[in-house]
Amino acid sequence: MTSYVLIPSMGIMGGAISQLISAFISSSFVLYYSVSTKVFFPGKRESFLLSLIPLLGLYEYFIDPLWLDVIALLGVVVVFKVFKIIRREEAKVVSSFLPRWLKFLEPILLGISS
Secondary structure, three states, X not given: OHHHHHHHHHOHHXXXXXXXXXXXXXXXXXXXXXXXXXXXXXXXXXXXXXXXXXXXXHHHHHOOOHHHHHHHHHHHHXXXXXXXXXXXXXXXXXXXXXXXXXXXXXXXXXXXXX
């Protein structure tokens, strides 16, 4: 419905906004269902990461000069390292799925894991 309303009036930006709205609603329903059926138990780590998503979206929309993207990327790496968000085993699993052209990310991923 939002695509029907927003795309004719706003073009590609309306399509992007429509996709954002539907992804937000869909993800909210999935999160609610998984928590209510006790399939997903959000701890401190998961709650922290879930709270970062809207903040990152607001940052990207309102602030986002290019040099701040580099600082944000470094900030994310530091936060992941300091709060030990990625475990070593998880990093090894992810790096085993990396294609050859992304293997340069493997040392970075293993470096920020705990």
